Amino acid sequence: MIRALQAILLIPLLYLAAGALGGAIPLNRGWQEPEDGITIYVATNGVHTGLVVPTHAGGVDWSGIARPEHIRDPRYAGRWLWFGWGERDFYVNTPTWAALSPRTALHALIGSDRTLMHVDHLVEPWGDARPVRLTPDQYRRLSADILASFDSADRRPIPGYDVADVFYPARGHYDAVRTCNWWTGRRLAAAGVRIGAWTPFSATVMQWF
Template identity: 50%
Template sequence: MTEVKIQRREAIKRVLRGIGRTIAIIGLLLLVYPLAGIGGALIPANGDWREPETGVTLYVHDNGIHTGLVLPRANAIADWSDLVRPEHLADPRYASDWLLFGWGDRTFYLETPTWADLRLSTAVTALFGSDASLVHVDHIAAPQIADDLRPLTVTREQYVQIAAAIRAQFALDADGNSQPAGAYGPNDVFYEAHGRYTAFRTCNEWTGAILRDAGIRIGVWTPFNTGVMRWFDAPVDTG
């Protein structure tokens, strides 16, 4: 066998070994990531925190993919009317006194309203991260406690911090106005946002981080919706 053929064979072997290592690493990540997500959601941050008997009530929402926080459009502490306006809606008649806030990757958000809409290319893109993020605001009816909508009472100081953290995610234009960027339907709006979406800072970890930073007891890392919701009481079935 000539030296050229030997070198060619060795080069092919190196390429195949590299491909094999890459596949092994991806497989390991696919195994480790969900286990780490489950583990992070089970370990409490702010473990000594207890929900106050009186305070301000907000709600934690889960649509099966994305979690978010439901706050009144305006109260004595925070008023969203400067950022979230009826005229931003396709039909301003859907403007409501309660707003559901979420945050996430632009492509994932716009193209994946349900799991049935998820494409492999979208998932891979989100996995590797993106600086293109959006705040999603749904105008909803008066909250009715349900398995996917759970109440949370916080102190006034915690509510101030939560509202400020959400407000800081809006990317404003040169005049200080929020920037609508699409919608699913007549009662919701996407807004241009700050922040980099990654596999480690998902839409659900965004919800968890806002609550965690405000001192609320929740998992130390919550990349999945179930990891957020497990910390808040589900309604009791009295039937």
């Protein structure tokens, strides 16, 4: 029984160690930020990371997807949009770490096909938001990858936490390997940005910027 308990306690430590190692191995090692281009932000609220992009830039117009009338108060629709992906119950019920329950955490770790896109309308990027410049081609690739995470068959808005954010049904399977922070890292990797090979935690994303 003691050995079984030790093994159970060892699992989260191994997970943390694997995440730290995976986040330290770079993809797109030779990437260099261009001197000119389109500025996006890689952002975190301490729990979830996301990508903050202009509502209109580089020939990409998000206003048809993230419509102002989808948020509780359309007056808060801004020049920037924060996109994040995650497991439905975890996203809806865990706006902060203080709200995390053991049941929600266990459900997310086991895995779920019920995922959401979370979109915040911002006047300006806020919090821990770090600027990154992309070439127009990189930005278009990033935008196409973000759009591909939406459920193309169901675009119905779901009320968010406050007056300026909203959820949408998403595609993809969420589990302990494919977390919200993994999603952020994979979008950046697909655009050609240098990022960790596996980024399950907020810190494993943000350390690159």
